[in-house]
Amino acid sequence: MNSPILQIxxxxxxxxxxxxxxxxxxxxxxxxxxINRTLDPLPIAVENAIRNRDFAVAEGASRDNPAIxxxxxxxxxxNWSVIAVVTRGGDDRGRSASMYRYFLCEGAGNLWxxxxxxxxxxxxxxxxxxxxxxxxxxxxxxxxxxPNQPQIPLxxxxxxxxxxDVPVIVPFGKACTTWIVNQMATEKxxxxxxxxxxxxxxxxxxxPRGFLVIxxxxxxxxxxxxxxxxxxxxxxxPIAREYEIKSAIKGLISRDKVKPEQVExxxxxxxxxxxxxxxxxFNGQGSSQALRQGIYSPQMVRLLTLRSMVIPSTLxxxxxxxxxxxxxxDHYQVSELxxxxxxxxxxxxxxxxxxxxxxxxxxxxLIIPRIIQHPELLNPTVWLLSAPSGxxxxxxYQFVSPNIKHQLNLMSKQANTWQNATKTQxxxxxxxxxxxxxxxxxxxxxxxxxxxxxxxxxYLPLAELFSGxxxxxxxxxxxxxxxxxxxxxxxxxxxxxxxxxxxxxxGLRIKKQVGLVESLLNSLLEIGGKNVPFAxxxxxxxxxxxxxxxxxxxxxxxxxxxxxxxxxSKSAQQSNGPVDxxxxxxxNSHKSAPKNTxxxxxxxxxxxxxxxxxxxxxxxxxxxxxxxxxxxxRDVRINKPEKSEDDVLRALREVLGVGDLDYYGxxxxxxxxxxxxxxxxxxxxxxxxxxxxxxxxxxQKTFDAxxxxxxxxx
Numbered sequence: 001m002n003s004p005i006l007q008i009x010x011x012x013x014x015x016x017x018x019x020x021x022x023x024x025x026x027x028x029x030x031x032x033x034x035i036n037r038t039l040d041p042l043p044i045a046v047e048n049a050i051r052n053r054d055f056a057v058a059e060g061a062s063r064d065n066p067a068i069x070x071x072x073x074x075x076x077x078x079n080w081s082v083i084a085v086v087t088r089g090g091d092d093r094g095r096s097a098s099m100y101r102y103f104l105c106e107g108a109g110n111l112w113x114x115x116x117x118x119x120x121x122x123x124x125x126x127x128x129x130x131x132x133x134x135x136x137x138x139x140x141x142x143x144x145x146x147p148n149q150p151q152i153p154l155x156x157x158x159x160x161x162x163x164x165d166v167p168v169i170v171p172f173g174k175a176c177t178t179w180i181v182n183q184m185a186t187e188k189x190x191x192x193x194x195x196x197x198x199x200x201x202x203x204x205x206x207x208p209r210g211f212l213v214i215x216x217x218x219x220x221x222x223x224x225x226x227x228x229x230x231x232x233x234x235x236x237x238p239i240a241r242e243y244e245i246k247s248a249i250k251g252l253i254s255r256d257k258v259k260p261e262q263v264e265x266x267x268x269x270x271x272x273x274x275x276x277x278x279x280x281x282f283n284g285q286g287s288s289q290a291l292r293q294g295i296y297s298p299q300m301v302r303l304l305t306l307r308s309m310v311i312p313s314t315l316x317x318x319x320x321x322x323x324x325x326x327x328x329x330d331h332y333q334v335s336e337l338x339x340x341x342x343x344x345x346x347x348x349x350x351x352x353x354x355x356x357x358x359x360x361x362x363x364x365x366l367i368i369p370r371i372i373q374h375p376e377l378l379n380p381t382v383w384l385l386s387a388p389s390g391x392x393x394x395x396x397y398q399f400v401s402p403n404i405k406h407q408l409n410l411m412s413k414q415a416n417t418w419q420n421a422t423k424t425q426x427x428x429x430x431x432x433x434x435x436x437x438x439x440x441x442x443x444x445x446x447x448x449x450x451x452x453x454x455x456x457x458x459y460l461p462l463a464e465l466f467s468g469x470x471x472x473x474x475x476x477x478x479x480x481x482x483x484x485x486x487x488x489x490x491x492x493x494x495x496x497x498x499x500x501x502x503x504x505x506x507g508l509r510i511k512k513q514v515g516l517v518e519s520l521l522n523s524l525l526e527i528g529g530k531n532v533p534f535a536x537x538x539x540x541x542x543x544x545x546x547x548x549x550x551x552x553x554x555x556x557x558x559x560x561x562x563x564x565x566x567x568x569s570k571s572a573q574q575s576n577g578p579v580d581x582x583x584x585x586x587x588n589s590h591k592s593a594p595k596n597t598x599x600x601x602x603x604x605x606x607x608x609x610x611x612x613x614x615x616x617x618x619x620x621x622x623x624x625x626x627x628x629x630x631x632x633x634r635d636v637r638i639n640k641p642e643k644s645e646d647d648v649l650r651a652l653r654e655v656l657g658v659g660d661l662d663y664y665g666x667x668x669x670x671x672x673x674x675x676x677x678x679x680x681x682x683x684x685x686x687x688x689x690x691x692x693x694x695x696x697x698x699x700q701k702t703f704d705a706x707x708x709x710x711x712x713x714x
Contacts (some may be wrong), residue, residue, distance in 0.1 A: 410505025
């Protein structure tokens, strides 16, 4: 009976090859695309394995005799048998590199058939090594009719080696073939329901622990492999679960729709596998490489999203990685869709255990207080907890938000006995069970015990977080303890939600942040500590503004050609010489205006400044400036993680020459601080580029120059 015809596809590393006089070739660079492909697209499982470096030998380590790597691969729906023949190549500068030629056929258990085909080619004088000038065509795989699978006797010594932990390293010098290592790996894999993986004649491997059997190419290679085994932490979870977990992860990250049985594998494994072992598994699928190299493919976004669900301590790293990509935002949609799919599993299986939801809850508990010390995580945290279909959002609004509100209410009633506060009655733990939250509650206690305790702006990231989550009362509370007042937009939102002025928010009286006119009104209403009739206040305001207008007109009329300039006046004052008071515009303008009015040289609405930097104070321009400075602060802190946000802002004030700038005040509608910031940017741009605009965006050269100057100052 004839054996069925086997289709063996192939593809190779893509290079720009150039022939050499001796008939060989050199590489003039990688193309980034595979060559000599016989199928398109490549199987997802194969692409993932190559991306995860599952076939990778240490660069340039392959000998003149090719290394051969064999693996069975699965993405949860399709299985493939793949063999890579790795040849040493070189470039036109004399540097060596490893070149890969992959052979694959559908189905597990077919590695022996690919080996049989390679053996038949070798006997015919056509050893199938990497050859950039060999031509293969799409849709025309190699055809092979394999004989029956040979039975390879291993002998007692090799059988004894199979009792060792993986990977089994065959001693160098021991008679061995690809058939033997394939047989050994098969016998090692099948009882444990694993995929076969082996490496033959290798000098070094990037991930030696990813193989069941390895045959080294030299004594030195054997020594290096043993040393690598001793220094690499070993995966200690039950071997029987490893294959299931890896297959489930590969299936979950490979497509938009998730399969319930794959989520079930992760769900039932959470309590059986330690976090450190989960890390090994996720790194084996490419998570560490994606983080290190900034790979944002849909598969890697899903992988790191899943990793953050399973290992809560990795959530900050995930959020930082998500925001590092910059302007592109499609990875946020990929992550949210994946979260929605996982969340649907629990919606449809409400009666099952919910270990994943428990770890997601722990992640929410961890990330909120974390932004106090890491405000650079504020924006991605707002996204995480507000994404409409997000699983972290569900746990936040369902459990964490009510829990925080409950504890704040308890604190307002039991400030002096906060340790005895009753825990929230819900299936999740209370925030006071968490050390970070317990410390935060302890610090906040002073604001109930001493109502005049000064605000601390370290809590400002929490205020901005809850503002971004539309949690008006919590936002107001944290603005009050961080700034001593509540921005108008939050105050207005509270009133729209039915809150009455003068009613405490979680036991604290809150104050609305006021602008210049309101501040002036308040001052006039309490002249001498006595209330003044409103009509008199209006009269005083009118007289004040008329006085300011008249004095300004007098100053303008005195500014005739030949009169000393503002800088001349300053010079005269500094030299203690006589000063013409009609020409000291700066001094007179301050004297004629009330303390809280805007000096004309800083007023963007002033006629003399209409052409100077009008754009900087437009709301949309100013917000772009704030966003750009926040990005500079984040970037600098990434480059200099030992520096705090306060350190970076201090350097910002020094570089801009405004030591008294209240940056948080500028961000929160303090008009004087906003004007101060805009003027400082205007002057900085004039000094640097003679192009003063008064605003920044991350496309300007100002952005890069300011960031560099801040880093230099630090």
